[in-house]
Amino acid sequence: MAKERHNDDILLSDAESTRPGSLRVQPTATHGLEGAPEHARLVLVGCDGDSYGRIVVYSFSKGTLVYGPPQVESVIEQDPKISRQLTLWNQQGSSATRGRMVILPIDGVVTYLQGVFLESATAAKIPELVRFIVSEGEFAAMEPSLPEAFAALNEEISARASKERSVRGQPIVPPKQAPSAGATPGAN
Numbered sequence: 001m002a003k004e005r006h007n008d009d010i011l012l013s014d015a016e017s018t019r020p021g022s023l024r025v026q027p028t029a030t031h032g033l034e035g036a037p038e039h040a041r042l043v044l045v046g047c048d049g050d051s052y053g054r055i056v057v058y059s060f061s062k063g064t065l066v067y068g069p070p071q072v073e074s075v076i077e078q079d080p081k082i083s084r085q086l087t088l089w090n091q092q093g094s095s096a097t098r099g100r101m102v103i104l105p106i107d108g109v110v111t112y113l114q115g116v117f118l119e120s121a122t123a124a125k126i127p128e129l130v131r132f133i134v135s136e137g138e139f140a141a142m143e144p145s146l147p148e149a150f151a152a153l154n155e156e157i158s159a160r161a162s163k164e165r166s167v168r169g170q171p172i173v174p175p176k177q178a179p180s181a182g183a184t185p186g187a188n
Contacts, residue, residue: 042066042103042110058105067137069101072112075140076133082142085131086116095119097127111136113146 046054060066067075076082076098089096099115112135117127133142134149139160141152 042105058110065137066110067112067135069103069112072101072135072137072140075135075138076114079140079142082133082140085142089118093121095121098133099129109136116142 042058044056046052086096097117097119099117102113104111104113114133115129116131116133118130119125119127131142131144132146132149133140134153139153139156141149141156143149143152
């Protein structure tokens with residue numbers, strides 16, 4: 001399993017901000033079914049520069065499950081692809097370390113980002129950023145670049161949605177294709 005750096009502060013990038021800064025994150029949890037924590041609100045407080053003291057509250061409708069950092073950590077640790085790769089790196093004389101988790105609200109979705117660093121046991125012990133982990137709660141993906149990680153996450157979410165529709169007996173309708181040039185609508 002990958003080593004983790006624990007820190008009470010979670011770095012959060014405010015989508016409205018044009019420059020990096022630090023924000024203090026305070027998830028306000030309620031307990032839902034079977035005692036599982038749910039987040040009703042995510043409270044952010046600016047800790048530096050022009051954002052100092054600025055409070056931003058993201059509220060989620062009742063019954064909406066938003067995974068918090070501990071749940072996302074569990075999702076990442078239980079993902080077979082991620083776990084397999086981290087274990088492989090740790091067995092080959094290197095040390096895989098997951099960096100600080102970044103919470104990024106994007107279009108009303110709480111997104112979690114985390115870098116994965118690889119440190120050689122034999123050469124200079126300078127960590128190299130080798131992968132990005134992206135999660136929106138129930139799913140996680142790890143890829144060499146951030147765009148690839150987001151693409152992999154979206155593919156996994158789409159695949160799971162298709163699988164759930166087919167399990168419920170709903171037909172999976174492929175997207176309509178535009179007719180080719182010269183084709184007559186309705187003709188075979």
